[in-house]
Amino acid sequence: MERFVQIFVQEKHWEGCGGLVLDDEVRVTISGQAGLLVLGLPHEFYENVQSVLVYPSAIVTPERNTGTFEIPQGPMVSGIPILGEAQLHGPIILVWDSVKRNARHPEEGHNVVYHEFAHKLDMLDGVADGTPFVGGRQAMDRWTQVCQAEFLDLRKRAEKGQPTYLDKYGATNEAEFFAVATEYFFDKPKEMKAHEPDLYEVLRDFYQQDPSTREPVRKGR
Ligand SMILES: [Zn+2]
Incomplete structure (x- = not known):
């Protein structure tokens, strides 16, 4: 690092x-x-x-x-x-x-x-569409399936004014969904893994790391 x-x-x-x-x-x-x-x-x-x-x-x-x-x-x-x-x-x-x-x-x-x-x-692949380069066909299918379902669910809840786990800003579009999900993945990995296990898993596979196994770093006071 x-x-x-x-x-x-x-x-x-x-x-x-x-x-x-x-x-x-x-x-x-x-x-x-x-x-x-x-x-x-x-x-x-x-x-x-x-x-x-x-x-x-x-x-x-x-x-x-x-x-x-x-x-x-x-x-x-x-x-x-x-x-x-x-x-x-x-x-x-x-x-x-x-x-x-x-x-x-x-x-x-x-x-x-x-x-x-x-x-x-x-x-990196030329478009901001919420789908980074995730690897082979199988990984891509899984990514699309999980993210699409989670995104649509977030959007539906946001529109109805229902409580959401991810920040409602993620319902703006697929690109914002990925950016917001990334924030939770690195900031609150244990909680996200428990709450949104499928989403956590595809992010873990993309980022090639599992932050939920790290001890939280205490910064500041
Ligand atoms: Zn953004």
């Missing part, structure tokens, strides 16, 4: 935005969490991550249009505060306030770093 962090910090373009001073704490915290996702995967899985932009707190951007050939250098969403973003052919954007808070409170099941880097893993 130490090696991963070293390489990741050097290899990617890092930028402090909105007055954020980008120091080692920022780089190492983000790289460490990004690295956890790919512990069992080849390092190349992040070849589509070129830059990481970090803002101090929630970003609200003015309305603007991106030119057809312009590579976006800032958040795409206008007018509403965002805590993070992963662009298909663009940077990962993170908000340091949220990164720190999420790291201190894994029990909340929210982690913007896991979330945005999961999007990038999903996008």
Whole structure:
């Protein structure tokens, strides 16, 4: 992991935005969490991550249009505060306030770093559709079967205003479902395994690791 962090910090373009001073704490915290996702995967899985932009707190951007050939250098969403973003052919954007808070409170099941880097893993095959490269035909069939059922169930419950296990944001679309499920998988693995065993299993097979067997790391106080 130490090696991963070293390489990741050097290899990617890092930028402090909105007055954020980008120091080692920022780089190492983000790289460490990004690295956890790919512990069992080849390092190349992040070849589509070129830059990481970090803002101090929630970003609200003015309305603007991106030119057809312009590579976006800032958040795409206008007018509403965002805590993070992963662009298909663009940077990962993170908000340091949220990164720190999420790291201190894994029990909340929210982690913007896991979330945005999961999007990038999903996008590696060229589309953000909630299905990353899961391997052979059999694994793919199982993935589709489990995720589709869970996604539709979450969407149905969210629409009816019923309580849901995963955050309702995961009902937005399949890509958000995968990113939200990834947050729970790494933040609350034991609970997720008990609650959503099938979903836990396909994520375990994709990520090639079983976080439920690790002892939770206590961070902060
Ligand atoms: Zn998302």
